[in-house]
Amino acid sequence: MPDDDIELGQSPPDKKSDHPFLDSSEPESFYREARDAVHAKGMEMILQCEQHRNHNFLAGEKDASSKEIMDSPSIKPAIPPRTQKPRARRSTDDLDPRHLEKENASLRKDYEEIRRDLKSTWKENREQALELRDLKKQNTHLKESIRTQADPKSYKDQILSERRKFYEHVDMLDEHINHLKHQLEKKQLHMDQLTFQTREANEEKANHESKLQTLQKQNARLNEDLTECRDDILRLQPPSQIPDSKIVDEYANVYQQIASWVDDEAEDSSAMETQLEKILTDKDAPQLLKTCLDSDIIRATRKHSDAEPLILRYVIQTHLHQRILADDLYLFGLDDHSVTLLRTIAHSMEDLEPKRDALTIQRWRSETLQALAKIDGFQTEQQRQATTVSKDLWSALIYLLPEISSQETGWKRLHDTVIMPAVHLATNMRFSTSCYRIIPHLPRNSGGHNNVIYHPDIQRYTVLDVATQKVLRQDSVLKIAEDGRIGEHVMVIQPLLLRMQRDSNGGIALCKPIVAVRLDEPMARRAKGVKALAGWTSSWFGGEGDPSRT
Numbered sequence: 001m002p003d004d005d006i007e008l009g010q011s012p013p014d015k016k017s018d019h020p021f022l023d024s025s026e027p028e029s030f031y032r033e034a035r036d037a038v039h040a041k042g043m044e045m046i047l048q049c050e051q052h053r054n055h056n057f058l059a060g061e062k063d064a065s066s067k068e069i070m071d072s073p074s075i076k077p078a079i080p081p082r083t084q085k086p087r088a089r090r091s092t093d094d095l096d097p098r099h100l101e102k103e104n105a106s107l108r109k110d111y112e113e114i115r116r117d118l119k120s121t122w123k124e125n126r127e128q129a130l131e132l133r134d135l136k137k138q139n140t141h142l143k144e145s146i147r148t149q150a151d152p153k154s155y156k157d158q159i160l161s162e163r164r165k166f167y168e169h170v171d172m173l174d175e176h177i178n179h180l181k182h183q184l185e186k187k188q189l190h191m192d193q194l195t196f197q198t199r200e201a202n203e204e205k206a207n208h209e210s211k212l213q214t215l216q217k218q219n220a221r222l223n224e225d226l227t228e229c230r231d232d233i234l235r236l237q238p239p240s241q242i243p244d245s246k247i248v249d250e251y252a253n254v255y256q257q258i259a260s261w262v263d264d265e266a267e268d269s270s271a272m273e274t275q276l277e278k279i280l281t282d283k284d285a286p287q288l289l290k291t292c293l294d295s296d297i298i299r300a301t302r303k304h305s306d307a308e309p310l311i312l313r314y315v316i317q318t319h320l321h322q323r324i325l326a327d328d329l330y331l332f333g334l335d336d337h338s339v340t341l342l343r344t345i346a347h348s349m350e351d352l353e354p355k356r357d358a359l360t361i362q363r364w365r366s367e368t369l370q371a372l373a374k375i376d377g378f379q380t381e382q383q384r385q386a387t388t389v390s391k392d393l394w395s396a397l398i399y400l401l402p403e404i405s406s407q408e409t410g411w412k413r414l415h416d417t418v419i420m421p422a423v424h425l426a427t428n429m430r431f432s433t434s435c436y437r438i439i440p441h442l443p444r445n446s447g448g449h450n451n452v453i454y455h456p457d458i459q460r461y462t463v464l465d466v467a468t469q470k471v472l473r474q475d476s477v478l479k480i481a482e483d484g485r486i487g488e489h490v491m492v493i494q495p496l497l498l499r500m501q502r503d504s505n506g507g508i509a510l511c512k513p514i515v516a517v518r519l520d521e522p523m524a525r526r527a528k529g530v531k532a533l534a535g536w537t538s539s540w541f542g543g544e545g546d547p548s549r550t
Contacts (some may be wrong), residue, residue, distance in 0.1 A: 241433045242428050244510060247429060251511055254320070258313055262312045262313055272308040275399060286395060288392065292315050297490060307469075317440075319393050320422045324386075333383075333385055334381075349361050366433050386420060387415065390419045436499055438497055453486055453487050462514045463515055465523055479519070479524075485520065490518050491516045
C-alpha cells in the first residue's frame with residue numbers, strides 16, 4: 001500500500017508491501033541485496049572514471065573534474081611509467097627549410113586534432129561527473145528512505161506529528177470562522193441600524209417635501225399679492241426718473257476727467273507762474289481768467305510752485321459752472337424764447353383749478369424737456385453751444401500754457417473728454433423731477449467764516465494741502481491753533497453737490513466739496529515710536545489747548 005493512501009490515525013498495514021525493497025519478512029536479505037547493488041553500481045562508475053582519467057593522463061593533460069569524481073581515497077589510478085624514446089638522428093635533408101616547414105605544418109595539424117580530442121574528452125568527463133553526482137544524490141535519498149521505512153516507531157512518530165499539525169490547523173480555522181461569524185453579526189446589526197435610520201430619514205424627507213409644497217403655494221400666492229401691490233404703488237408714483245446714484249456717478253466722472261486732462265496736458269506747468277503774474281496787469285489776458293483768478297489765488301501760487309495743476313482744475317470747473325451747470329440755466333442748448341415760454345407755462349399752472357402742487361409741475365417740466373431733447377434742432381443747437389464753450393476755454397488755457405498752443409485740434413480732446421460729459425450731466429439733472437444744486441463757493445464753516453479752515457471741517461470737506469497736494473485726515477499730524485484753526489481756504493477744486501428737499505429750504509449733500517487749503521504750519525510726517533514725537537507739542541495732536549477735544 002503506498003504512503004499517500006494511508007489515512008491519518010491509522011497504523012501501517014501488516015501485509016507485504018509491493019515495493020521490492022520493503023519486504024518485512026526478510027530484512028537481512030533486503031539490506032544485503034541493496035548494499036550489493038549500490039556497491040556494484042558505484043564500482044562500475046569508478047572504473048569508468050579511472051579509464052577516462054588514465055586516458056587524459058597519457059595525453060599529457062589532467063582533468064580538473066577528476067578530483068570531484070574520484071572522491072574515494074582508497075582508489076588510486078595506476079600511472080604508467082614514462083618511457084623515453086631514443087632520438088633519431090636527423091640527416092642533412094631533414095634540415096632543409098622546406099622539409100622543416102612541411103614537418104612543422106604536419107605537427108601543427110596533429111596538435112589541433114589532439115586539442116579537439118582533448119576538448120571532447122573534457123566535455124564527456126564533465127557530463128559523466130554530473131551523472132555521478134546525480135547518482136550519489138539518488139543513493140543518499142534511497143538510504144534515507146530505507147532507514148525511515150525500516151523503523152516503524154519513527155514512522156509512527158512522523159504520522160503523529162503530521163496529525164498534530166493537522167489538528168492545530170483545524171483549530172486555527174475554527175477560531176477564524178468564529179471571528180468571521182462575530183464580525184458578520186456586528187455588520188448585520190450595523191446594517192439594521194442604518195436601515196432604521198434610512199427609513200426615518202425618508203419619512204422626514206416626505207414630511208419636509210409636503211411642507212415645502214405648501215410653502216411654495218403660499219409663496220406663489222404672496223408673490224401675486226406683491227405684484228398687485230407693486231402695480232398699485234407704481235400707479236401712484238410719478239414717472240420714472242433718473243436716480244441720485246446716476247447723477248453722482250456722472251458728477252464724479254466729470255471732475256475726474258478734468259483731473260486726467262490736467263495731468264496729461266500740463267505735465268510741465270512751470271511757465272504758468274510768469275503768465276499768472278501778467279493776468280492782473282495784461283489788458284490782452286482773457287476775461288475768463290480775470291474773472292476766475294483773484295489776487296489770493298495768485299499769491300498762493302507764488303508760495304507754492306506745485307499748485308499750478310490745482311489752479312488749472314479750478315479754472316476749468318469754474319468755467320463749466322458758469323456756462324453749463326449754473327442753477328439759473330433752464331436747459332443747456334435751449335434758446336431764450338423757449339425758456340421764457342416754458343417758465344411762463346409753469347407759473348400759469350400754479351393758478352389752475354384744481355391746484356397743481358410742485359411735484360406735478362416738476363413732473364410736467366421733466367417730461368416736456370425730455371420731449372424737446374429728442375428734436376434734431378435742439379441737439380444741433382446744444383452741440384454748437386458746447387463747441388463754443390470748448391473753444392473759449394481752450395483760448396484761456398493756451399494763455400496759461402503756451403506750450404499747448406501748437407496743438408491744432410487740442411480743443412477737440414478737451415471738448416470730448418470734459419465739455420460733453422458736463423453737458424450730459426446738466427441735461428440729466430434737468431430731466432429729473434428732483435432739484436439739484438451745485439455750490440461753487442465754500443459754505444460757512446463751524447467758525448462762522450468761509451475763508452478759514454478749522455480742524456472739524458476735515459469731516460465736512462475733502463481738504464487738500466496746497467503745498468503737498470495731499471488729502472488731510474482726522475489723524476494727520478497738524479498744527480492746531482487754540483480756536484481749532486489749521487489753515488486758510490484758497491480755492492474750491494470740486495464744488496458741493498446738493499439735492500434740494502421739497503418741503504424745506506435745506507438739501508442733502510451727495511458729493512462733498514474738495515477744498516484747497518494753505519496750512520498755517522506745514523504738515524509733519526508721521527513717525528514711528530515715542531521718541532519721534534518728543535519734538536512736537538500736544539496741540540499738534542489735539543492735546544491741551546485743542547478746543548476740539550473739550
